[in-house]
Amino acid sequence: MLFALWYKEWLKTKWTLVAIGAINLLVAAGVYLDLANTMKTVEANVVLMNVVFKEYLYYVDIKYIPALSGLIYAVMQFTPELSQSRLKLTLHLPAPEQKILATTQLIGALELAAIFAIDYLILAATTLAFFPVEVFDSMTVTVAPWFFAGFAAYFVTAAAFVEISWTRRVVIALTGYALVDALFLGVSFNAGNDAFAHAWWAAALVVSATFLLLFVSGFHYKRGIV
Amino acid sequence: MILRRLGKTVLAALVVLFAAAALPDIYWELFYTPPKEPRAFYSPTVNDFAIIKGGVDGTLYYTPDEDGFDGDWFEEAVPFLTYRQLVSEGKLPDTLHGVAMDPKAIRDNNFTFAVKPRYVRKELIPLFPLFESQSGRVRLDMPEDYCRIADRVEFVHAARNEVIEEKSVKFTEALAEAGFAFPGKRTFGNFNTRKPFDAGVFAVDADDKVFHIIQAKGEPIVADLKIPDDLTPVYIATREMELREFYGILVGEDSRVFMISYDDYKLIELPLEGFNWRTDELSMRGDILFRTVNIIKKDEVSAFAIDRDYELIDAYSEPMETKYDRASGTVAEALFPFQIRFLTANDPYVGFHARLSGPIALILMTLSAVVAFFVYRKRGAPMKYAAPGIALAFLTGVFGLIVVAAIPDFE
Structure with a gap:
């Protein structure tokens, strides 16, 4: 049963996955090309000076891409389910409701994780090709919350979509927006690029917890609790 | 079932957390004017x-x-x-x-130094250019390599991105000979070419001792500042001045502030009172006759006039109105039982900063609980289910009331 669910989700989301993956790949490759081009026109020690002391974030183009990806993926995955109440049928299959919801959401999370992993690998390879390992450490701490924001956007959008009461939907959406927004804190010129250096684990914990929101929305949806 | 309960708790917690961050934020955007x-x-x-x-x-x-x-x-x-x-x-x-x-x-005698809590707390990427201080050129050039002081000294060629072995060994040996304990902690200096000359860098070693490192004609010159055992440096600001009287200032863990003089690195303590680098900003202005230090606290600005022998001449302090001394602050305390911020002016890093309001908040907290009680009664919820919601509304005031209103079966 669950395998069939995996297969159904795969059929539904594969083109979304390809489209989102392509956008991510293009932006990540753009980061490499931009930096490679900069290194050809500006001396390496000057570029490094800007990276270390002027907080030149050569990878800043990727900043909002994971969050946008999560948002779009959730919309593409759940819109067909909610039109004509298809999800209601799914939730009445002879399998536990929470297992079905968890599986559905896990598929999305894994597909997004695969895309984000490729993004990160490109950023890591780009950084290590041009800069010492210290810059790689700083880059990792800086981009981590941006990828967390991708998962948060996905989980929260899914929960807001499946929710049937508009009041709750608005509360979930606003709270989710505040969470995603908080994950972009502190990245600005001279404000500190590694703003989450001491709080990345807390951010990861809060984002993981948003996985559970869909169970609340799903419960309301199946029973029509407004 | 347990997952749904957990999900509901997470939702309630997130709503309270972000309402406590966003609502006061909006309030202060509307009603805050910075003090003079x-x-x-x-x-x-x-x-x-x-x-x-x-x-x-x-x-x-x-x-x-x-x-x-x-x-x-x-x-x-x-x-x-x-x-x-x-x-x-x-x-x-x-x-x-x-x-x-x-x-x-x-x-030639004018200079300024500033120490802010966020400067001390900020950890830069641990790489720095070690300038050639005796190149014979009028202008300083950016070196082609970057230095790291970790388990040993390493110079990384920026363009080739590889360690320059010979130079690294030479500097590691020079530092070890001077008594430097690896791995190094932070290194301070003036890492730009817009200065009249280069006076090297100050590196803190594993034992919190400070060493002065200069590169002269490619050779290392290393000196131990021999700072006292009871001094743990947390921040050093340097300034290359033609005056050549001091290298910069050094701030200790205990908030003592010293000038590092050219005279055998003698540390001269500034006669300040009440400075705490964790919360206060220090701004120092020197001229041909005096050094004036301003210490800016949240609720007070104090000033110290010091002569060139570093003796205190005069001191002055003036209280400053904080935002909670004003009506808008009292209203904020009444509205919100607590306020949460993820960023503060004193810290470059995201953290969790909660500020509890005074007893005046109890009025609206109690009112929130009463409103929650009637909301549940109208819904006909049994007391067993209503109690946690009422408790939440009491403890978190308006923030909890959002949860009670938005999640009807919050239990």
Whole structure:
């Protein structure tokens, strides 16, 4: 049963996955090309000076891409389910409701994780090709919350979509927006690029917890609790 | 079932957390006007502090004893700041306190240092350029390599991105010989080429001792500052000045502040009182006659006038209105039982900063609980389910009330 669910989700989301993956790949490759081009026109020690002391974030183009990806993926995955109440049928299959919801959401999370992993690998390879390992450490701490924001956007959008009461939907959406927004804190010129250096684990914990929101929305949806 | 319960708790917690961050934020955007911060300069003409307090609605000029001065008075009271203007108006005195007022000498003696909590807390990417200090060139050049002081000294060639082995070994040996304990902690310096010459860097070793490292004609010159055992440095700011009287200032874990002098790295403690680098900003301005230090706290600005022998001449302090001294602050305390911020001015890093309100918040907290009680009664919820919601509304006030209103079956 669950395998069939995996297969159904795969059929539904594969083109979304390809489209989102392509956008991510293009932006990540753009980061490499931009930096490679900069290194050809500006001396390496000057570029490094800007990276270390002027907080030149050569990878800043990727900043909002994971969050946008999560948002779009959730919309593409759940819109067909909610039109004509298809999800209601799914939730009445002879399998536990929470297992079905968890599986559905896990598929999305894994597909997004695969895309984000490729993004990160490109950023890591780009950084290590041009800069010492210290810059790689700083880059990792800086981009981590941006990828967390991708998962948060996905989980929260899914929960807001499946929710049937508009009041709750608005509360979930606003709270989710505040969470995603908080994950972009502190990245600005001279404000500190590694703003989450001491709080990345807390951010990861809060984002993981948003996985559970869909169970609340799903419960309301199946029973029509407004 | 348990997952749904957990999900509901997470939702309630997130709503409270982000409401407690967002609502006060919106409130302060609407009702906060920054206070006027005074800055005190020790004036050689008035022989007292000349104080300037500016804001969007005009600037005040005064001394500790008298107020109502104007901008022209202030300009003449701080000749070391305004000497170019005074020269053009022919108002610069010939001598002050027996020292001839020569514009070049004034310029060469002027300097500033600033220490802010966020400067001390900020950890930069641990790489730095070690300039060639005796290149024989007039201008400093950016070196082609970057230095790291970890388990040993390593120079990484920026363009090739590889370690330059020979130079790394040479500097590692020089540091080890001087008694440097690897791995190194932070390194401080003036990492730009816009300075008259290069005075090297100050590196803190594993035992919190400070070493001065200079590169001269490719060779390392390393000196142990031999700082006292009871001093743990947390921050060093350096400034290359033609004066060559001091390298910079050093701040200790215990908030003592020292000048690092050229005279065998002797540390000269500044006669300050009440400075705490964790919360206060320090701004130091030096001129041909005095050093004036302003310490800016949340609720007070104090100033210390120090002569060139680093003896205290005069001190002044003035209380400052905080936002909770005003009506808007009291209203905020009444509205919100607590406020959460993820970023503060004193810390470059995201963290969790909660501020609890005073007892005045209890009014709205109680009211929230009463409202929650009637909301549940109207819904016909049994007390068993209503109790946690009412408790949440009481403990978190308006933030909890959002949860009660938005999640009908919150239990």
